[in-house]
Amino acid sequence: MTQHAATEPDVHASTRGESILQIGPVNPTVQSTLASEFGALRLPDDEAERGAFLDRHADGISVAVCSGRFGVDAGLMRRLPRLRAIVNFGVGYDATDVAQAAERGIAVSNTPDVLTDCVADTALALYLDVLRRVSAADRFVRRGDWERTGNFPLAVRASGRKVGILGLGRIGAAIAHRLEAFGCEIHYHSRRPVEGSSYTYAGSADELAAAVDVLVVATAGGPESAGLVDADVLAALGPSGYLINIARGSVVDQDALVSALAQGRVAGAGLDVFADEPRVPAELMDLDNVVLLPHLGSGTDETRQDMAELTLENLRSYLRDGSLVTPIG
Structure with missing residues (x-):
């Protein structure tokens, strides 16, 4: 415009x-x-x-x-x-x-631009938290389970992963830049290939999900992207794959995601956004493989x-x- x-x-x-x-x-x-x-x-x-x-x-x-x-x-x-x-x-x-x-x-x-860095930082925090199970381990200690039951279950390595960025705009590029420091291999899907990008382009969200270990949703919201991450994309991500969403809740088919997480068809998720905020599906509350944030992506004083x-x-x-x-x- x-x-x-x-x-x-x-x-x-x-x-x-x-x-x-x-x-x-x-x-x-x-x-x-x-x-x-x-x-x-x-x-x-x-x-x-x-x-x-x-x-x-x-x-x-x-x-x-x-x-x-x-x-x-x-x-x-x-x-x-x-x-x-x-x-x-x-x-x-x-x-x-x-x-x-x-x-x-x-x-x-x-x-x-002014919120790019803080939103990208939030995505990175969710990425590390979900894969290394930081919040779940914190709850484990607070419940006294370390003393009662012994060591916390093993997590998965966060460095060196294949990560897909769905939407390589300002925020998506900032997330990718941070993940490169962890030795991650970056793939992406946008409406068209980004000129000059050295990352691997996927022709669709399904193709991207199938190629990576972690899918980070960073695309713009709105009618054009509603339900872009649907049951097929989640199936392509698979039972060892993780989803991070710092974009909009509308981009992900929330019912399909809840079902996939509950049934172990996706390994875990880090969510800063939801379909009907501030309401969060009750089924997610007790899942230790899910990190839930109250839409605080850019939530810093600065x-x-x-x-x-x-x-x-x-x-x-x-x-x-x-x-x-x-x-x-």
């Missing part, structure tokens, strides 16, 4: 008043700035209150500020006839109807501050001249 040109002066004629709408909770720095500097409106969380709110304010709203979890969905976008820009806190924007935004010429921004600053940069830039610092597409 190209940047939206400043052809409609009412879009950014004022930096205050009812032109800016906050959707859902956002980062505290962003939220306080929206209120103090911009006098932004806040969309009610209660569905029953939204209709009356939009009846009063929808025609005056030109910019929406949201997060990856609470975006501008199809129904809300249709209720905002003068919406011209969506400023998203987060790299993911699958909660926003980007197809409708493109059709209407609505500019959309996200916060890439990264969240960088994301907040970039979100506000995008907003100020759009209000100033109609451009976005980091437009998607």
Whole structure:
């Protein structure tokens, strides 16, 4: 998507008043700035209150500020006839109807790059934890099982593995770079081969899963990637294979994964994301071969501050001249 040109002066004629709408909770720095500097409106969380709110304010709203979890969905976008820009806190924007935004010429921004390293670090932490069974061993010690039953069961080697990266974008490449330091052989699948990459390209997710010991899901979310890791991909990964997901819960067929883990058709999984957050399938809770994180991929003080600053940069830039610092597409 190209940047939206400043052809409609009412879009950014004022930096205050009812032109800016906050959707859902956002980062505290962003939220306080929206209120103090911009006098932004806040969309009610209660569905029953939204209709009356939009009846009063929808025609005056030109910019929406949201997060990856609470975006501008199809129904809300249709209720905002003068919406011209969506400023998203987060790299993911699958909660926003980007197809409708493109059709209407609505500019959309996200916060890439600033969270790449921390998300890649989280993927590496899950990789090491699942293969070396770090969290399971911690629970073993805390329960007193070391003293009662003897040594903890053996894990598997983390170094020197064949690892598949599903989605070799910024984050996928950062994960691959870290795994190279462990002597891993990197394979990948993206919509097309990445120019200049020395890694081994696989033509499909199934082909990638069949070639590796560990499959790391790092592709973007959204309708195009929904269910990409399905039962067939998990079968290709096999009973000695491991799955790491730091992308979006929607990319993996969660029911198929739960079944494969429970029946030993996949060796283990490290999951930072789920299909219906914050709800996590009960069947996963007691599995020692699964590590569960509460979607904290970029959850460090430093990264969240960088994301907040970039979100506000995008907003100020759009209000100033109609451009976005980091437009998607």
